[in-house]
Amino acid sequence: SAVLPVAQRGEIILTLKAVPVAASEFNSPWLEQLAQAMQATMLARNGVGIAAPQVYVSKRVIIVASRPNPRYPDAPDMAAVVMVNPEILQFSKETCLGEEGCLSVPDERGTVARAQRIIVRYFTLHGESVEATYEGFPARIVQHEVDHLDGVLFVERL
Numbered sequence: 001s002a003v004l005p006v007a008q009r010g011e012i013i014l015t016l017k018a019v020p021v022a023a024s025e026f027n028s029p030w031l032e033q034l035a036q037a038m039q040a041t042m043l044a045r046n047g048v049g050i051a052a053p054q055v056y057v058s059k060r061v062i063i064v065a066s067r068p069n070p071r072y073p074d075a076p077d078m079a080a081v082v083m084v085n086p087e088i089l090q091f092s093k094e095t096c097l098g099e100e101g102c103l104s105v106p107d108e109r110g111t112v113a114r115a116q117r118i119i120v121r122y123f124t125l126h127g128e129s130v131e132a133t134y135e136g137f138p139a140r141i142v143q144h145e146v147d148h149l150d151g152v153l154f155v156e157r158l
Ligand SMILES: O=C(O)C[C@@H](Cc1ccccc1)C(=O)SCC(=O)c1ccccc1
Pocket: 046, 047, 048, 049, 050, 051, 069, 071, 072, 099, 100, 101, 102, 103, 104, 140, 141, 144, 145, 148
């Protein structure tokens, strides 16, 4: 499906707090198409995650898709997870440093401290509520993507 343009650092959309997806939007063709376009865009850019504001949709939808890569060779190879209205319920006290990049800040990488483990609650595209624990690289991606929903770029955490 459609690969969408990705907003770049300095564009207002990336500084906004995205709005929650409304109950009426679950199970809608709109939300399915948004998720498919986000996934296609993420894959086209070789990303391991993406947030809706990065494709100019200021709504609280993210995709998390950890896979082994040069920087995280032992990262889990996980099926892409679409999270609607994600909320991080708990951050572990333990943090870890790791390198991050961003599809909206090309040619820049930096070392960011993130909680080692998190509990996140989100809804699926069908409106089911899920609570899940993530740690390590997948937890890092979730925190990076939820930051996008709150208008925060990783470079502000360096
Ligand atoms: O801008 C985004 O949200 C995508 C971003 C997600 C992310 C990467 C690394 C740590 C946290 C979140 C990317 O996928 S950047 C490109 C990439 O695949 C990558 C970059 C650095 C390290 C590992 C992967």
